[in-house]
Amino acid sequence: MLKRIIDGKAISKTIRDSLVPRIMKLKENNIIPGLGIILVGDRIDSQTYVNMKKKICDNLGITNFDVKLPEDTTQSRIMAEVQRMNSNPQIHGILVQLPLPKHIDEETILNNVSLEKDIDGFHAQNIGNLALNRQGSTATKLYPCTPEGCIELLDRSNIEIEGKHAVIIGRSNIVGMPLALLLLHRNATVTICHSRTKNIEKITQQADILVTACGRTQMVKRDWIKEGVVIIDVGINNLPDETKKRGYRLVGDTDYDDVFEKVGAITPVPGGVGPMTICILMKHVVQLAEKQLECKHEQQAQSAKEYEDRINKYGLGEGLNYTI
Ligand code: NAP
Numbered sequence: 001m002l003k004r005i006i007d008g009k010a011i012s013k014t015i016r017d018s019l020v021p022r023i024m025k026l027k028e029n030n031i032i033p034g035l036g037i038i039l040v041g042d043r044i045d046s047q048t049y050v051n052m053k054k055k056i057c058d059n060l061g062i063t064n065f066d067v068k069l070p071e072d073t074t075q076s077r078i079m080a081e082v083q084r085m086n087s088n089p090q091i092h093g094i095l096v097q098l099p100l101p102k103h104i105d106e107e108t109i110l111n112n113v114s115l116e117k118d119i120d121g122f123h124a125q126n127i128g129n130l131a132l133n134r135q136g137s138t139a140t141k142l143y144p145c146t147p148e149g150c151i152e153l154l155d156r157s158n159i160e161i162e163g164k165h166a167v168i169i170g171r172s173n174i175v176g177m178p179l180a181l182l183l184l185h186r187n188a189t190v191t192i193c194h195s196r197t198k199n200i201e202k203i204t205q206q207a208d209i210l211v212t213a214c215g216r217t218q219m220v221k222r223d224w225i226k227e228g229v230v231i232i233d234v235g236i237n238n239l240p241d242e243t244k245k246r247g248y249r250l251v252g253d254t255d256y257d258d259v260f261e262k263v264g265a266i267t268p269v270p271g272g273v274g275p276m277t278i279c280i281l282m283k284h285v286v287q288l289a290e291k292q293l294e295c296k297h298e299q300q301a302q303s304a305k306e307y308e309d310r311i312n313k314y315g316l317g318e319g320l321n322y323t324i
Contacts, residue, residue, distance in 0.1 A: 015276075022286050023061050065088070116291070117288065144174055151183075162186060170234070209230045212234060231266040236274065238251075
């Protein structure tokens with residue numbers, strides 16, 4: 001039977017635990033997974049997200065190489081950091097914490113992250129591969145972390161996607177748009193709503209799966225949904241709350257208490273999509289480090305084969321200065 005609360009914390013822990021033996025195997029082969037993080041400016045939320053990511057890296061034994069730059073940093077300074085991380089073999093994935101300050105051309109920065117290290121899947125080529133449902137040149141499918149986390153939540157809660165009407169509120173490049181593509185590739189019928197959508201509640205009432213990703217505090221109410229809908233709430237909003245030390249609490253784009261009795265299942269905020277985003281990021285670092293190991297093994301096999309070919313051709317003596 002479907003559990004009403006989709007527990008992102010528990011699901012993300014299962015995924016993180018499954019990374020431990022993979023990281024150990026990499027270390028046995030002298031590869032320590034490494035994450036490069038570029039944080040620009042003093043946004044408290046961005047700093048909090050980066051600190052959370054660094055803490056989980058530490059827990060898992062993933063090395064983080066973080067660079068913090070001031071708000072007034074130039075485009076070329078960030079670009080130089082990206083290039084430095086691109087050429088550092090100890091860094092397997094690069095995370096540019098978004099949003100970047102207004103004077104920075106975000107698109108150019110993201111497109112300069114090497115395709116092989118594009119841990120967030122934001123590079124235009126990776127988004128293109130996602131749109132076309134292709135494998136991509138790195139043979140490592142990397143999708144943007146939050147949308148991939150949403151799909152994992154559905155899959156690991158045994159919620160069927162195929163044939164369902166999925167409605168997404170939000171069309172951003174980091175959540176709504178890539179998630180729409182992922183759901184489409186899983187044979188859902190997808191409707192995307194945004195700030196110009198008219199009569200939005202008439203559309204959300206048709207959803208079997210509703211993803212709320214618009215950053216509007218508790219916008220979705222009980223009368224916006226049909227009985228039994230599955231809600232994935234991506235939104236993170238601050239709601240003033242004097243009972244809390246910091247003066248606010250985190251809530252989603254859905255009014256959780258209002259809809260709870262009517263839904264088939266729902267992700268809480270916090271404890272739903274948030275932890276999944278971070279654990280998928282960690283999974284991507286490990287995947288890219290494994291790719292490096294695979295390449296190393298392929299190179300060794302190639303060298304061994306060349307050595308054998310030389311011996312077969314010239315006999316021992318000629319090929320002896322070949323190292324493998
Ligand atoms: P974004 O770039 O600001 O995009 C918001 C989207 O929502 C836009 O497509 C916008 O429409 C749409 N929208 C805004 N107001 C609306 C309204 N009243 N009705 C319908 N659609 C509306 O935000 P984002 O980066 O996608 O993030 C969305 C939310 O998810 C935020 O709360 C963010 O903090 C959260 N988030 C959470 C995680 C996580 O790990 N849990 C990760 C990323 C983001 P237009 O395109 O027409 O402007």
